[in-house]
Structure formats: C-alpha cells, structure tokens
Amino acid sequence: MKVVIIGAQWGDEGKGKIVDYLANEAQVIVRFSGGANAGHTIVIGGEEYALHLIPSGVFYPDKMVILGAGMVIDPVALFSEIRMLEDRGIDTRGRIFISDRAHIVLPRYIQIDKERDAARKRPIGTTGRGIGITYSMKSDRDGIRIADLAWKEKMDGLEKADREFLAPYIDRLLAMSIDLSSYLVHHRNSQVLFEGAQGTLLDLDLGTYPYVSSGMSCAAGAAIGGCVGPRAIDKVLGVFKAYSTRVGNGPLPSEFDPDSEDELCRFVRDTGREYGVTTGRPRRCGYLDLVSLRYACLTNSIDGLVMTHLDVYDTFEEIKACTAYRIGDKIVENFPASIGCLNSAKPVLRSFPGWKKTLAGALTYEELPVAAMEYIEFIERFCETPIDIVSVGYDRKATIIRKSPWTK
Ligand code: GDP
Ligand code: IMO
Numbered sequence: 001m002k003v004v005i006i007g008a009q010w011g012d013e014g015k016g017k018i019v020d021y022l023a024n025e026a027q028v029i030v031r032f033s034g035g036a037n038a039g040h041t042i043v044i045g046g047e048e049y050a051l052h053l054i055p056s057g058v059f060y061p062d063k064m065v066i067l068g069a070g071m072v073i074d075p076v077a078l079f080s081e082i083r084m085l086e087d088r089g090i091d092t093r094g095r096i097f098i099s100d101r102a103h104i105v106l107p108r109y110i111q112i113d114k115e116r117d118a119a120r121k122r123p124i125g126t127t128g129r130g131i132g133i134t135y136s137m138k139s140d141r142d143g144i145r146i147a148d149l150a151w152k153e154k155m156d157g158l159e160k161a162d163r164e165f166l167a168p169y170i171d172r173l174l175a176m177s178i179d180l181s182s183y184l185v186h187h188r189n190s191q192v193l194f195e196g197a198q199g200t201l202l203d204l205d206l207g208t209y210p211y212v213s214s215g216m217s218c219a220a221g222a223a224i225g226g227c228v229g230p231r232a233i234d235k236v237l238g239v240f241k242a243y244s245t246r247v248g249n250g251p252l253p254s255e256f257d258p259d260s261e262d263e264l265c266r267f268v269r270d271t272g273r274e275y276g277v278t279t280g281r282p283r284r285c286g287y288l289d290l291v292s293l294r295y296a297c298l299t300n301s302i303d304g305l306v307m308t309h310l311d312v313y314d315t316f317e318e319i320k321a322c323t324a325y326r327i328g329d330k331i332v333e334n335f336p337a338s339i340g341c342l343n344s345a346k347p348v349l350r351s352f353p354g355w356k357k358t359l360a361g362a363l364t365y366e367e368l369p370v371a372a373m374e375y376i377e378f379i380e381r382f383c384e385t386p387i388d389i390v391s392v393g394y395d396r397k398a399t400i401i402r403k404s405p406w407t408k
C-alpha cells in the first residue's frame with residue numbers, strides 16, 4: 001500500500017513527527033519534493049533531531065529511505081546531515097538512496113536565491129537554500145540531475161567552478177543513486193510512505209502564489225516526485241495544526257492581530273515552539289483557518305486528516321477558528337486565488353469552549369475531554385473529512401490513532 005503524507009497548511013504542521021511515527025509499519029519512505037528548505041523535527045524519548053533532506057523514517061534501522069525525483073539536493077547539506085545522524089549513532093549505511101532524476105543545488109544558486117529575494121520589491125522571505133533557482137534551472141532545462149554526474153559530455157561542459165564543486169561528491173552521489181520507478185516495482189507489496197515537504201499553501205500551483213516555495217508540496221506531487229502514476233497512490237493524509245503558522249511573507253488571513261493579540265501570539269509561539277527549524281525565524285501564528293483547510297482537503301483529495309498541536313490549547317478558556325473571510329462587504333467561504341483579496345480578508349471566527357486539562361498521556365480518542373472531541377468533530381464536519389490521527393505532544397509516543405493509515 002502507498003500512503004502520501006502532506007502538509008495541509010503553510011508547512012511545519014508536524015509532518016516529520018507523523019511520518020516517523022507511521023514509518024514503524026512501513027518498509028520504504030520516499031521524500032518527494034523540496035530540498036533543504038524543509039525542517040522536519042522528530043523527538044524520540046527526549047532526543048530531538050532536525051532533518052532537512054533525509055526522510056523521517058531513517059531512525060528505524062531496517063527502513064529504506066529515498067530522496068525522490070521531485071527533490072532538489074544540496075550535496076553539502078546532504079552529507080552534513082548524514083554525518084550528524086552517524087555521529088548520533090544512527091547507522092545509515094546502505095539505507096539512503098537518491099532518485100537518479102533528482103536535481104542538484106549548486107552553491108551559486110544559493111547565492112542568487114539570497115540576492116534575488118533581498119532585491120525584490122516584495123520579498124518572499126525564502127529560506128535562502130537555493131530552492132527556487134534550482135527549480136527554475138530545472139524548468140529551463142539547464143539543471144543538473146544526479147544521473148548527469150555519470151554523463152561525461154555534460155560534466156565536461158559545465159563551468160569550472162561547478163565542476164570543481166561537484167567533483168568530491170560524484171562517486172558518493174552515484175553510489176546512492178537508483179531508478180526509483182523500478183525500485184518501487186520491486187517493492188510493490190511493501191508499505192510505502194511518501195513524505196511531503198512544505199504544505200499545500202506553499203505549493204507552486206495551489207498555494208498563495210507568489211508567496212510559495214517552488215516545488216510540488218501537494219499530494220499530486222507525490223506521484224510525480226515519487227516516480228509512480230497517480231493511480232498507484234492508495235491514500236492521502238493531510239497534516240494540520242490546531243492553529244495556523246507561517247514563516248516568511250505572504251497572506252495569513254487568520255493571523256493574530258499584533259496590536260490586540262500579541263500575548264496570545266507569544267503564548268502559542270512559545271508553547272508550540274514555533275521557531276523555524278531551518279532558519280530559526282519566529283513563525284507567524286493565528287487561528288485555525290478552516291477555509292484554507294477545506295481547500296487543502298479538496299485540492300489534495302485528502303482521505304484522512306492528522307491534527308497536531310492540540311495540546312497547545314490545554315489551558316485555554318475559549319478556542320476560536322476561522323470559518324469564512326470578510327472581504328469588503330462580502331462573506332467569502334472559498335479560498336481565493338487573489339493575494340489582494342487574501343490580504344484584505346478578515347477572519348470570521350467561531351468560538352469553542354476549551355477543555356482546561358492536560359492532554360498529555362491520552363492514548364485513545366475516548367480519553368480526550370469532551371470539549372476537545374467537539375472541536376475535532378466540528379472540523380471533520382466542516383471539511384467533510386475525518387480526522388484519523390490526533391497528536392497531543394511532540395514526542396513520538398504522544399499520538400492517538402483513530403483509524404490505521406494502512407486501512408483504505
Ligand atoms: P514539519 O516541517 O511539518 O515536520 O514540522 P516542524 O518540525 O517544522 O515543526 C513542528 C514542530 O512542532 C516541531 O517542533 C515538533 O517537534 C512539534 N510538534 C509536532 N507535533 C506536535 C504536537 O502534537 N504538539 C506539540 N506541542 N508539538 C508538536
Ligand atoms: P517544512 O517541510 C515552512 C517557506 C519560506 C518562504 C517560502 C519560500 O519544514 O514544512 P523557499 O526557500 O522554499 O524558496 O521559501 O516558503 N518555506 C517553508 N515554510 N515550512 C517549510 O518546510 C518551508 N519551506 C519553505 O519560509 O516563505
């Protein structure tokens with residue numbers, strides 16, 4: 001069975017935690033998009049790890065992890081991540097593979113990314129990892145793929161600085177390279193997880209363009225970046241937080257008001273540890289945006305939602321979520337494409353009673369307080385999508401499974 005896990009918001013929903021948890025029952029984990037702009041945090045028994053390129057299944061010694069064709073790979077970042085894992089006692093030998101169709105990030109792309117974003121009239125606030133430039137080179141047909149490292153004519157034709165940069169990595173990258181479609185045919189009877197990066201609203205096509213990343217973070221991207229057809233995918237899970245966050249610029253319609261809700265923002269940011277894993281930037285925070293969550297369910301055909309960070313609300317008297325936007329004198333219930341509309345949108349908020357109890361230690365849905373269940377069940381009705389998994393803490397163990405991801 002092949003299960004896709006994507007972010008249903010603006011990234012950082014807790015995909016890493018969930019993929020790590022579910023990888024226990026998978027044999028192969030494929031990251032299908034993005035690059036070292038991602039930061040996926042995994043906490044296992046008090047040990048915290050931040051992954052940028054390597055799939056979140058790597059902590060189980062018997063799992064195969066693959067960097068898919070839709071990824072853009074910075075060799076410096078990749079080998080420093082492998083070293084970090086090895087230094088911390090994770091044996092990765094013979095378990096990390098790269099699709100021969102994945103593209104390579106060069107140092108000069110990183111430089112151009114930083115300079116170009118700084119020079120923009122309205123900067124996107126990129127992570128400065130060369131992501132957009134590498135994907136542009138790819139669509140311009142000037143990119144360098146892993147397979148190209150063995151293509152002498154192409155390598156001989158590169159600029160001297162690029163050739164010199166790549167030289168020490170060629171053998172190591174080629175040794176990890178695989179034909180992903182054939183690999184997955186051999187594993188046709190395995191449980192495969194496709195791990196997304198970023199989130200639906202940062203997807204190049206579906207997101208809040210131009211304030212997006214440049215890869216495919218939507219569920220369809222799992223097919224392309226994972227080298228399988230769309231019909232090979234059995235199930236799509238969309239991860240979302242019980243509130244909203246965003247790093248970088250662009251619309252966040254349900255953002256807490258910096259004048260009147262600064263304290264609320266600070267509480268959520270500190271309790272949810274809302275600081276970027278890749279850049280350390282504080283994340284912007286806001287109410288759960290159900291308008292965009294329903295949009296994510298529709299555009300990704302999400303079968304089941306995974307709700308994370310519910311515990312952040314443990315002490316709240318009242319919880320609010322955005323159920324529509326007020327734009328001018330109109331109430332808008334669908335997620336608009338126009339950035340102008342999104343920038344002027346004011347959230348229409350619905351209030352829910354808090355539970356005022358710690359969720360820590362809850363292992364089953366029935367152990368959750370009634371008020372938490374009511375919040376969950378309202379979201380399910382609003383999005384017309386079940387919430388199959390609830391996460392109540394950052395540790396691997398703080399996870400409640402309502403429906404197995406391996407059941408259709
Ligand atoms: P990702 O990019 O989607 O993998 O998410 P990040 O790792 O960037 O950010 C999620 C943050 O929330 C990390 O610090 C996680 O350890 C943490 N986290 C994940 N799930 C939960 C949860 O249910 N509750 C709390 N309090 N923290 C969580
Ligand atoms: P994970 O996988 C949150 C944001 C950046 C910026 C925009 C474009 O951890 O959820 P880029 O460097 O990709 O060109 O930046 O996208 N961004 C993310 N925000 N989580 C991520 O990944 C992100 N990856 C990119 O902050 O606004």
Ligand code: MG
Pocket residue numbers: 011012013038039040041277
């Ligand atoms: Mg992240």
